[in-house]
Amino acid sequence: MSNTIDLAEQSPMSIGSEAASMTDRSTLPTPARRPGMRRGVDSCDNLEPLFAGLAQLDHADEQRKLLRETLICRCLPLAENIARKYACRGENFEDLLQSARVGLVLAVDRFDPDQGVPFPAFAIPTIMGEVRRYFRDCTWAVQVPRRLKEIQQAIGPAIDRLFQRLGHTPTAAEIAAELDSDLIEVTHALIARNGYRSSSIDASFGNGGDYPPLSMLDTLGGEQPEFGLVEDRVAVRPLIEALPEQDRRVLLMRFFDFQPQARIADSLGVSQMQVSRRLTGLLNDLREQALRD
Structure with a gap:
């Protein structure tokens, strides 16, 4: 039986003393040495003694790094199971699995065995939160607040x-x-x-016919040059509304009623030349104001 199972059967104090006294790296379990280890979610059972021993080791201790790696590797099936629950949402499974494993590492580093909570009860919400964060931050096609x-x-x-x-x-x-x-x-x-x-x-699509x-x-349609006229109308309309009533009347008769200048002149009681000059002046003023604005 592997050293991982042996450690799980010992008390927290014996784990800490034994891990601290280990000097040969080969005596510690590694990911490559896991014969007979259970697979599935139940591989995370009874890990609290290992966490207690982990807490007693210094962060710079090489034995602590190896024990931490063993805990992570032993719980990888838990992360995979959670990632598979979200795989039906159309995202790449490898990306979901990577996020779930990140959550697992966070759970291992944050878990406190003194709180009296089993590790799976603490790890599952942490892993699910990391996967949900992936959906929130990385799966949108358009940037959204x-x-x-x-x-x-x-x-x-x-x-x-x-x-x-x-x-x-x-x-x-x-x-x-x-x-x-x-x-x-x-x-x-x-x-x-x-x-x-x-x-x-x-992307191509079709109805399967001939x-x-x-x-x-x-x-998709092509460019519509008339769209520019809409913008021009929106820009010029308030300028026309600000004109004196007679100037607005001249513009309406010429460009909306399409009346010739001679008829406009008769309606206003002026000469055609005066109508022509007034139209030219009005158009120049409107153009300058619109471009300036």
Whole structure:
């Protein structure tokens, strides 16, 4: 039987004295020497004596490093089991496993056997928290504020509870009341959910018929030069509204009613030359103000 099992059967004080007296590294268990060691979550059972011995060793002691490594290796199946519970969410399993192992290392370093809590009861929330942090910080396709990520994670369970209670899909206001959050933040979080996943515009899709598959890029329209006219109209409209009434009338008759200058002149009781000069001056003034603004 391996030295790891022998240590587990001893008292905390004997573990500390024995570990401190070890001078030959080969007498300590290492990841390569684990014959007969149990696999699965139950491999984390009865580790408190080992942690008690670990606490008695100096941080610079080589024997402490080896004992810490043994504890981590023995609990690796626990981290793997937790990572597999989250593997159905579409993320790469290796990334989830790496995050779970980081959480395991944190749990080993933070565990205090004097608190009287079994190590799995302490390690499982720590590991799950690290995996959830990975989902929160590393899996979004679009950068989203942390606050919205936290609300977004709570929205799913809240919707399920409200649907069971109300019998219909809850509104944003009902979700905000359930979470005791601001309605604007909840609304932004609901919109932000669309940024969790992204699709390539080069990805092909088709209906399986006689037509060749198309990419999203093929279905997008081209540039519309008329969009620039919308911006120009938004910029010029308040400037036109600020003009004197007669100047606005001249512009409306010429560019909205499409009346010739001669008819505008007759309507105002002036000459066509005066109308032409007034239009030229108005357009130049509007252009200068719009560009300046």
